[in-house]
Amino acid sequence: MSEVLVLVDEVDGEVKKVTFELLTAARELGEPAAVVVAAPGTAAKVRESLAAYGAAKVYVAESDDVANYLVTPKVDVLAALVGAKSPAAVLVPATAEGKEIAGRLAVRTDSGLLIEAVGVESVDGAVVGVQSIFGGAFTVRAKATRGTPIVTVRPGGVDAVESAGAAAEEAVEVPAVDPAKATAVTGREPVVGGDRPELTEASIVVSGGRGVGSAEKFDVVEQLADALGAAVGASRAAVDSGYYPAQFQVGQTGKTVSPQLYVALGISGAIQHRAGMQTSKTIVAVNKDAEAPIFEIADFGVVGDLFAVAPQLTAAVAQRKG
Amino acid sequence: MPNIVVLVKQVPDTYSERRLTDADHTLDRASADAVLDEINERAVEEALLIKEAQGGEVTVLSVGPERATEAIRKALSMGADKAVHVTDPALHGACLLQTTRVLAAAIGKVDGVDLVIAGNEATDGRGGAVPAMLAEVLGFPQLTHARKVTVEGSEITVTRETDTGLTHLRATLPAVVSVGEKINEPRYPSFKGIMAAKKKPVDTFTVADLGIDAGEVGLDAASTTVVEATPKPPRSAGQRVEDAGDGGTKIAEYLIGQKII
Numbered sequence: 302m303s304e305v306l307v308l309v310d311e312v313d314g315e316v317k318k319v320t321f322e323l324l325t326a327a328r329e330l331g332e333p334a335a336v337v338v339a340a341p342g343t344a345a346k347v348r349e350s351l352a353a354y355g356a357a358k359v360y361v362a363e364s365d366d367v368a369n370y371l372v373t374p375k376v377d378v379l380a381a382l383v384g385a386k387s388p389a390a391v392l393v394p395a396t397a398e399g400k401e402i403a404g405r406l407a408v409r410t411d412s413g414l415l416i417e418a419v420g421v422e423s424v425d426g427a428v429v430g431v432q433s434i435f436g437g438a439f440t441v442r443a444k445a446t447r448g449t450p451i452v453t454v455r456p457g458g459v460d461a462v463e464s465a466g467a468a469a470e471e472a473v474e475v476p477a478v479d480p481a482k483a484t485a486v487t488g489r490e491p492v493v494g495g496d497r498p499e500l501t502e503a504s505i506v507v508s509g510g511r512g513v514g515s516a517e518k519f520d521v522v523e524q525l526a527d528a529l530g531a532a533v534g535a536s537r538a539a540v541d542s543g544y545y546p547a548q549f550q551v552g553q554t555g556k557t558v559s560p561q562l563y564v565a566l567g568i569s570g571a572i573q574h575r576a577g578m579q580t581s582k583t584i585v586a587v588n589k590d591a592e593a594p595i596f597e598i599a600d601f602g603v604v605g606d607l608f609a610v611a612p613q614l615t616a617a618v619a620q621r622k623g
Numbered sequence: 624m625p626n627i628v629v630l631v632k633q634v635p636d637t638y639s640e641r642r643l644t645d646a647d648h649t650l651d652r653a654s655a656d657a658v659l660d661e662i663n664e665r666a667v668e669e670a671l672l673i674k675e676a677q678g679g680e681v682t683v684l685s686v687g688p689e690r691a692t693e694a695i696r697k698a699l700s701m702g703a704d705k706a707v708h709v710t711d712p713a714l715h716g717a718c719l720l721q722t723t724r725v726l727a728a729a730i731g732k733v734d735g736v737d738l739v740i741a742g743n744e745a746t747d748g749r750g751g752a753v754p755a756m757l758a759e760v761l762g763f764p765q766l767t768h769a770r771k772v773t774v775e776g777s778e779i780t781v782t783r784e785t786d787t788g789l790t791h792l793r794a795t796l797p798a799v800v801s802v803g804e805k806i807n808e809p810r811y812p813s814f815k816g817i818m819a820a821k822k823k824p825v826d827t828f829t830v831a832d833l834g835i836d837a838g839e840v841g842l843d844a845a846s847t848t849v850v851e852a853t854p855k856p857p858r859s860a861g862q863r864v865e866d867a868g869d870g871g872t873k874i875a876e877y878l879i880g881q882k883i884i
């Protein structure tokens with residue numbers, strides 16, 4: 302069975318959930334081989350969790366250059382592995398950095414690039430990427446016509462399922478950097494993540510819209526989110542009105558999320574917003590306006606005042622969780 | 624005095640409904656209103672700010688159908704000096720690799736390019752990869768997702784902002800930059816700017832003019848192919864209740880019934 306390379310997304314030795322989703326997806330296509338391109342000492346920290354999600358192999362490319370240069374060291378390592386191992390596909394998380402790595406890898410290896418997949422399938426020996434485009438209005442199945450299929454997989458697109466793997470390590474060299482073509486990283490200021498899960502990785506998202514009315518009143522959204530262990534999102538209208546920071550915007554010009562549960566509070570449900578959330582498994586909406594388009598896609602809707610309904614729900618959830 | 628090329632793209636308005644054509648699964652560009660992608664205006668603005676501080680020349684580059692002329696005119700009316708428009712029916716259905724190679728070839732038509740500036744993500748394809756891919760083809764450093772750009776002599780520094788936080792970047796020109804939402808507030812074209820734009824030169828090229836065989840681009844030669852495209856059955860509305868003082872409780876009961884909480 303041919304190998305499927307999975308680029309490991311980790312921060313300081315802690316593996317991101319999307320990596321487990323990619324390893325799960327890779328099993329559909331062949332034998333998952335995790336690729337760790339990171340600072341020295343990282344593989345020892347991540348190997349066990351990669352094994353738990355079915356990595357048969359772990360390619361270890363460790364060098365200080367990985368932290369000191371943007372994107373290209375990871376492209377260099379993957380390109381070398383594509384040449385040496387002829388994998389069936391390369392799966393990369395569809396994060397900002399992952400999309401750039403995948404794009405450059407496709408150029409360098411002259412390969413088809415399948416972007417933002419929500420799943421992968423093996424059809425008659427070909428790797429098919431399943432894409433949900435225009436905010437879920439169309440499902441597209443596409444394949445590469447040359448090279449090695451390079452697939453970026455959207456976080457949350459595949460459910461991670463554990464499966465034991467051997468995780469046999471093999472050291473790989475990080476090629477030397479060409480300073481004229483490379484970008485030096487001179488400093489980093491990581492986002493200090495609060496206690497809430499990341500928007501695109503969360504299994505529950507609670508979002509507020511124009512109906513929340515002010516930045517102060519977003520408390521009511523945050524309290525429900527915290528009771529549910531959810532991430533907080535906001536509609537474009539709420540962000541444009543200054544109620545909530547732009548990095549939490551869900552919609553066509555913000556993040557695309559597809560959690561198990563999406564709760565829309567005071568959001569009318571313009572196409573712009575629906576494009577970012579309508580692939581959620583379950584949608585619950587609260588809005589004063591019975592005609593709000595959000596109700597057309599909600600599995601459960603309450604026509605009412607969110608300031609009455611949301612706190613009651615928060616209390617009910619807190620009570621249930623005891 | 625940096626010579627700057629800015630990439631602009633006409634995209635369907637995200638507020639209108641977007642579709643795929645039945646015939647070949649390409650974007651139905653006729654079905655939606657087209658606008659200059661918002662992020663492109665920020666790319667144009669950043670180029671103009673650099674030019675105003677340091678001199679140089681700003682060239683707008685667009686690859687796209689005839690209609691892209693509107694996006695080009697908008698950029699010129701903001702203050703860009705000239706434009707290159709690559710338009711060719713052969714490009715219909717071009718994949719990301721082809722588009723990148725065409726952009727790179729067109730950039731080669733502009734003398735002594737120091738800086739290529741693009742938006743970080745188009746709202747239609749959402750690849751988020753084209754600036755990085757372009758850097759790969761051109762052999763330039765990539766300084767992408769910028770929220771701050773500083774050019775001093777041959778050195779460029781950028782503050783990159785993504786979900787993971789800020790990263791400080793440094794490289795030497797020539798380089799490819801992509802700008803994010805927070806980079807600047809684009810100016811509105813002045814009446815004078817709109818009038819002046821009508822006289823600014825727009826060079827139009829076909830792919831053959833760029834030294835690319837028309838058979839190497841477009842749908843048939845694409846590096847990816849759509850196997851099938853199915854419109855998703857519209858999500859149907861589920862239950863809806865009026866809040867009678869127990870709306871929150873009703874939701875909780877529903878979520879418990881669905882085993883979500």
